[in-house]
Amino acid sequence: MSTDLKFDIAIVGAGPAGLIAAAALANTGRSLCVIDPSHPHAAADETDRDLRSTAFLQPACQLFSEIGIWNQIKPAAHRLRALKIVDLAGTPPRFRDARQFEPKDLGLTEFGWNILNWQLREVLLSHLEKQKNVTLCWGRSLQALFTRNEFARLTLTDGSRITCKLAIAADGRSSGLRQAAGINVDITRYGQKSLAFSALHDVPHDEVSTEIYHKGGPFTMVPLGTVGARHASAIVWMNEGPRAAALLALDVPEFEAAMNLRTAHLFGPLTLASPRGMFPILSQKTQAFCAQRVAVIAEAAHVLPPIGAQGLNTSVADIAALHGLITPNNDPGSEKLLNAYAASRQNDVKMRARAIDLFNRVTRSDNPALQTLRLHALRAAYQIAPLRKGIMHAGMGPR
Numbered sequence: 001m002s003t004d005l006k007f008d009i010a011i012v013g014a015g016p017a018g019l020i021a022a023a024a025l026a027n028t029g030r031s032l033c034v035i036d037p038s039h040p041h042a043a044a045d046e047t048d049r050d051l052r053s054t055a056f057l058q059p060a061c062q063l064f065s066e067i068g069i070w071n072q073i074k075p076a077a078h079r080l081r082a083l084k085i086v087d088l089a090g091t092p093p094r095f096r097d098a099r100q101f102e103p104k105d106l107g108l109t110e111f112g113w114n115i116l117n118w119q120l121r122e123v124l125l126s127h128l129e130k131q132k133n134v135t136l137c138w139g140r141s142l143q144a145l146f147t148r149n150e151f152a153r154l155t156l157t158d159g160s161r162i163t164c165k166l167a168i169a170a171d172g173r174s175s176g177l178r179q180a181a182g183i184n185v186d187i188t189r190y191g192q193k194s195l196a197f198s199a200l201h202d203v204p205h206d207e208v209s210t211e212i213y214h215k216g217g218p219f220t221m222v223p224l225g226t227v228g229a230r231h232a233s234a235i236v237w238m239n240e241g242p243r244a245a246a247l248l249a250l251d252v253p254e255f256e257a258a259m260n261l262r263t264a265h266l267f268g269p270l271t272l273a274s275p276r277g278m279f280p281i282l283s284q285k286t287q288a289f290c291a292q293r294v295a296v297i298a299e300a301a302h303v304l305p306p307i308g309a310q311g312l313n314t315s316v317a318d319i320a321a322l323h324g325l326i327t328p329n330n331d332p333g334s335e336k337l338l339n340a341y342a343a344s345r346q347n348d349v350k351m352r353a354r355a356i357d358l359f360n361r362v363t364r365s366d367n368p369a370l371q372t373l374r375l376h377a378l379r380a381a382y383q384i385a386p387l388r389k390g391i392m393h394a395g396m397g398p399r
Helices: 017-024 058-066 070-076 117-129 176-180 243-249 252-262 311-327 337-364 366-384 384-396
Strands: 004-012 030-035 053-057 078-080 084-087 094-103 114-118 135-138 142-147 154-157 159-168 184-203 208-213 219-227 230-240 275-287 294-296
Touching: 004 017, 004 154, 017 030, 017 117, 017 311, 030 159, 053 117, 053 219, 053 311, 058 070, 058 114, 058 311, 070 117, 078 219, 094 117, 114 117, 114 154, 114 219, 117 135, 117 294, 135 219, 159 176, 176 294, 184 219, 184 243, 184 337, 230 243, 230 252, 243 275, 275 337, 311 337, 337 366
Parallel strands: 004 030, 004 159, 030 135, 084 208, 159 294
Antiparallel strands: 053 114, 078 114, 084 094, 142 154, 154 159, 184 230, 184 275, 208 219, 219 230
């Protein structure tokens, strides 16, 4: 790569959010580059082993349609036609109640679509590699940031420099670009960890995403396709940290017995279908969504507990906000535009983080009074139509 290149936009980070941002902003006609220290194409064996997935709600799918990538994503995605909440209590966990929320209440035919992460990545990379206004810079990291009123200059680890009108931090919760821009974060730690994996089961999921509540946090099952004659679901299982670590250390038969007990055998025998990953549960919010010539998006801006598919969908809302502000001819990194971006995202993220924080604290508790409150809240949220619709609208995010 040349030692000194110029673009309208430079995106640091090629995770899902960085690649989606690149696809969206390339659609505006602006020249851009994507910078990442690794090459994000799937490893040769990943397609067989990695069943981790992301559920995109309808607003995200609408953005994908607007920027011309939905027809490439949809064939690999699995429909989420409803959401079921199941309440368990006691030891061992026993069924108390369940309610199924339907998208028809919002005038929709489904809440969204679920896609394997490696498939999403391959679709996005294939799309970006065909865009003449996109340059993909692999094997390089940000080393230094220099900004002035008119431009930002990024020095990379190979000594090359990129001058742009807007630099976008999409490089995760420990974002180097955000730190280089002098933006701090506020962090709330819950002492929880989540286990992420996929499982096979005999009882059909019927394209329904299911959240099973008990102490420690939800056991969330998001529909995938079928493997042989069995149904597959992507699972996120939240627990207190020590419990999650103990589960991770179990041999496969013992782990399968534990997850069958945790789900009260509602889906028949669950068998592990992928490696298990463990991740800390925290809430992290940036103190500013922009700085001079820098916009902060996705996990560089906010990290939320994995409840209600809010994580990457909130990130896509950041991208949609930028996409709606940047035109083929305006200054994408002007102070006015960045302030408008920040104003459009700050309150939504703040309110979403507060709601998820409260929800997590109530649903993880083993206090009998709070468990009773959880049950009554579930019933009220379903039975009172305006409340039910309001909760679903809020969960879908801005459109």
